[in-house]
Amino acid sequence: MKPGFFLAAALLGTAAVPAVAQEANAPGLGEVVVTSNRLNARYAQQDRPVVGLRRQADSAVLQLAIASDSRDEATRKREIHTIMLAALDRAAAAGVELVTGSFELVPVTKANYQDLPLASAGRVDTSQANLMVKVKLAGSVTAAEQRLDAFIKAVPRTGRGTIDKTGALALTIVNPDQYRDAIVTLVADNARHYAAMFGPDYAVQVSGVDGQVFWSQVSGTDVFLYVPYRYTIVPK
Known part of the structure; x- marks a missing residue:
């Protein structure tokens, strides 16, 4: 998690364009929301390549609205x-x-x-601040959401002010670019494995790992996490 990550997450959807990190030679991202990205990617996108790095998200986040409908601004x-x-x-x-942010937290x-x-917040005399509350993902998503819900309920209200969650649980990941070497290593191992099946007279040509x-x-x-690699097995 680009998320991160708000990891947003926001969790349900169909195939779409994936989230994307900065280029390898650019400064690394911080924590990003998994389902929030520059290209509006959604959960369970189907056109990703087979080889990549699967890992647990770093944190879970919930969107919040802190609002008041007092008449005086x-x-x-x-x-x-x-x-x-x-x-x-x-x-x-x-x-x-x-935390706040629609992409990087x-x-x-x-x-x-x-x-x-x-x-x-829908009326002239109602205002709200939109932000998120984040917790480290150390166990199940259910446990994370229960912990976040408990925190929200424990925050004292003031006057006509309220604090409520406004979205589904989302996931985040910290600096996705840090996993580039691990991803490329997995691609290389996979390419060599399949090239070897064709025998010593064949080699593999790989593109996209940059x-x-x-x-x-x-x-x-x-x-x-993955890079848009392609490889072709060709005669030497």
Whole structure:
């Protein structure tokens, strides 16, 4: 997880274009949401290659809306920020983290929480801040979601302010480009294996291993990282 990752995730869908990492010689990505990407990839995309690296996602995230429908705008803003601060105060002890971002995740902290935009929540006198809460994926997705739900319910409300989840659980992955060498090694091993079946008079030509790292979700907890390789077995 590009996700990361918000790993978003947001989890259900059909075949689509995969998520993509930066080029190999560019700075590595941080944590990305698995199902959020520059090309709007979705879960269970079907056209990925056979060979790649399957691994458990790093974290799970839930989308949140912290909102207020107090009539006065200044009051709405104050109530939203008070709830956000209460969430930040409890996050570390609960083993979670508040984050923002539609692709690469950025931590929400006491230094930047007031920079989050407040959007309309459907009425002129209702405002909300959209963010996510993240937890390390150490076990099942169900356990992760229960932990996130418990955290959300424990955050105290202020005035007419509310905090609610607004989406399905998503997965994240940290810096997908770090797995490039492992992915290419798997491709090379696979290519050699099949070339050997044709005997010593055949070799393999490989292309695409210098392409971008892609990823997609393949189960409730796992992601599949790959490069757009192609190989051809040819006579020497």
